[in-house]
Amino acid sequence: xxxxxxxxxxxxxxxxxxxxxxxxxxxxxxxxxxxxxxxxxxxxxxxxxxxxxxxxxxxxxxxxxxxxxxxxxxxxxxxxxxxxxxxxxxxxxxxxxxxxxxxxxxxxxxxxxxxxxxxxxxxxxxxxxxxxxxxxxxxxxxxxxxxxxxxxxxxxxxxxxxxxxxxxxxxxxxxxxxxxxxxxxxxxxxxxxxxxxxxxxxxxxxxxxxxxxxxxxxxxxxxxxxxxxxxxxxxxxxxxxxxxxxxxxxxxxxxxxxxxxxxxxxxxxxxxxxxxxxxxxxxxxxxxxxxxxxxxx
Numbered sequence: 067x068x069x070x071x072x073x074x075x076x077x078x079x080x081x082x083x084x085x086x087x088x089x090x091x092x093x094x095x096x097x098x099x100x101x102x103x104x105x106x107x108x109x110x111x112x113x114x115x116x117x118x119x120x121x122x123x124x125x126x127x128x129x130x131x132x133x134x135x136x137x138x139x140x141x142x143x144x145x146x147x148x149x150x151x152x153x154x155x156x157x158x159x160x161x162x163x164x165x166x167x168x169x170x171x172x173x174x175x176x177x178x179x180x181x182x183x184x185x186x187x188x189x190x191x192x193x194x195x196x197x198x199x200x201x202x203x204x205x206x207x208x209x210x211x212x213x214x215x216x217x218x219x220x221x222x223x224x225x226x227x228x229x230x231x232x233x234x235x236x237x238x239x240x241x242x243x244x245x246x247x248x249x250x251x252x253x254x255x256x257x258x259x260x261x262x263x264x265x266x267x268x269x270x271x272x273x274x275x276x277x278x279x280x281x282x283x284x285x286x287x288x289x290x291x292x293x294x295x296x297x298x299x300x301x302x303x304x305x306x307x308x309x310x311x312x313x314x315x316x317x318x319x320x321x322x323x324x325x326x327x328x329x330x331x332x333x334x335x336x337x338x339x340x341x342x343x344x345x346x347x348x349x350x351x352x353x354x355x356x357x358x359x360x361x362x363x
Contacts, residue, residue, distance in 0.1 A: 068202070069201070069202025069203070070202075070325070071325075071326075072201070072202060072203050073202065073203050073204065074321050074322055074325035074326070075318065075321075075322075076203050076205065076209075077321045077325070078314075078317045078318035078319075078320070078321035078322060079213055079314070079317065079318070080209050080212050080213060080278065080317070081317035081320065081321055082313050082314035082315070082316065082317025082318055083212055083213050083216035083217070083274070083313070083314070083317070084212065084216070084271045084274050084275055084278070084290065084313075084317070085290070085293060085294050085297045085312075085313035085314075085316050085317050086216060086220065086294075086297065086309060086310045086312075086313025086314055086317075087216055087219065087220070087267045087268065087270060087271040087274075087313070088106065088107065088110060088267070088268050088271045088290060088291060088294030088297075088313075089294040089295070089297040089298040089301065089309035089310070089312055089313045090220065090223065090264060090267055090298075090306055090309045090310065090313075091103075091106050091109070091143075091263075091264025091265060091267055091268045091294075092106055092264070092294060092295050092298040092303070092309065093298045093301070093302075093303055093304055093305060093306060093308065093309040094236075094260045094263060094264045094306065095260055095261060095264055096298070096303050096304055097240040097260075097303070097304035097305075097306075098236065098239050098240045098243070098256065098257055098260050099151075099155075099162075099243070099257055099260075100159060101151065101159070101162045101163075101166065102162075102163060102166065102295070103146075103151075103166045104163075104166040104167050104170045104291065104295070105146060105150075105166050105167075105169035105170040105173060106166075106264065106265070106268055106291055106294075106295075107170070107268070107287040107288055107289075107290060107291010107292060107294065107295075108169075108170050108173040108174060108177075108287040108288075108291065109139050109142055109143065109265045109268035109269055109272070109287065110268050110269070110271050110272035110275060110286060110287035110290050110291060111173070111174075111177060111272060111282070111283075111284060111285070111286040111287035112138065112139065112142055112173070112269060112272065112287075113135050113138065113139050113268060113269030113270060113271065113272025113273050114188070114272035114273060114275055114276040114282040114286055114287075115177075115181065115186075115272075115282065115284075116134070116135050116138045116139075116269065116272075116273075117131060117135050117188075117272065117273040117276060117277075118186060118188055118189065118276065118282065120134060120135070121189050121190065121191070122189065128191055128194065131273075132215065132270065132273070135269045135270055135272075135273050136266040136267075136269055136270055137266070138269055139265040139266040139267070139268055139269020139270065139272075140262035140263065140265055140266035140269070141262075142265055142269070143261035143262045143263075143264060143265025143266070143268075144258055144261060144262050144265075146169055146261065146265070147257065147258050147261040147262075148258070150165055150166075150168075150169050151165065151166075151261075152254070152257075170288075174284055174285055174287075174288070177284025177285075178284045178285075181284050182284075183283060183284060183285070184283070185281045185282065185283040186281065186282050186283065187280065187281055188276035188277060188279075188280050188281060188282050190208055190277050193207060194206070194207045194208040194211065194277065195207065195208065208277045208278065209278070212274045212277070212278060215270065215274070216270075216274070219267060219270065220310055223263065223267075223306065224306065224307070226263075227306060232256075232259065235251050235256050236256055236259070236260060238251060239251060239253055239256045239257070240304065268287075268291075271290070271294075272286070272287065275290060289336070293316060293320075293336075293339055294313065296312075296316060296339055296340065296342075296343050297309065297312035297313040297315070297316040298312055298313075299312070299343060299347070299353055300312035300315060300316060300342065300343060300346050300353055300354060301313070301315075301353050301354050301355055301356070302352055302353030302354055302355040302356020303353060303356060304356060305353070305355045305356055307355055308353055308354055308355035308356055311354055311355060312353070312354065315354075316339060316342070319338070319339075319342055320335055320338065320339060323335055323338045
């Protein structure tokens with residue numbers, strides 16, 4: 067029983083790492099322009115298919131593929147921000163919300179049109195499929211890589227935000243967009259970079275999702291994106307540490323719910339996620355690490 071619980075905790079750590087990477091993108095964008103970008107989850111799908119294409123080529127080392135996927139996700143984020151959200155700057159929040167839904171539906175349907183709705187098998191290099199045992203816990207190399215890559219990227223992001231001029235400008239813009247503009251900060255550049263960084267992390271999460279579960283399709287990003295949004299809200303929308311905490315809590319809770327309860331309840335895992343959200347918000351309306359924020363412009 068102890069070994070089984072340990073295995074489930076490891077599975078929760080892996081799932082939470084993926085949720086946390088996507089949740090960071092949600093919280094970065096909301097923290098700066100108060101926009102819930104529901105198209106963000108579809109970057110996960112794009113990252114998964116870009117990875118599959120690069121892996122199938124057979125010519126690119128996997129570490130280079132990771133970098134290329136980050137760049138592809140970042141480029142997609144910049145395109146979405148410039149084409150869809152920048153023209154809406156200053157409009158009511160509901161306009162941005164509807165625009166994000168429209169972009170999400172557009173990306174999903176373009177994926178179906180260009181790639182077909184047929185699920186594709188996801189391929190990883192053989193050395194990433196190696197299974198090894200740590201006591202009673204079984205792990206593949208890719209599982210360990212998911213956790214390590216997620217932690218490295220999150221630490222890098224925290225250091226970037228806290229200790230660089232760019233991070234200072236991002237925090238100032240998140241605190242008060244108008245004052246940041248008066249202080250000479252190029253808010254268009256900061257917002258674009260927030261989209262790029264968040265989308266790059268989501269692209270890597272898509273790579274991880276495909277490698278972990280072995281199959282991808284054009285609608286892949288919807289459910290992980292929605293759950294990552296829940297993780298961001300649980301942690302406190304606008305707080306990067308909160309997004310990480312929320313992602314890991316959600317990953318552990320979901321895996322333990324399925325693993326420890328009778329199999330008959332496993333189909334209710336998604337409902338369980340939203341029950342957690344409701345219970346936390348009843349007690350902490352701003353999330354675990356969130357704080358009340360003024361409306362952005």
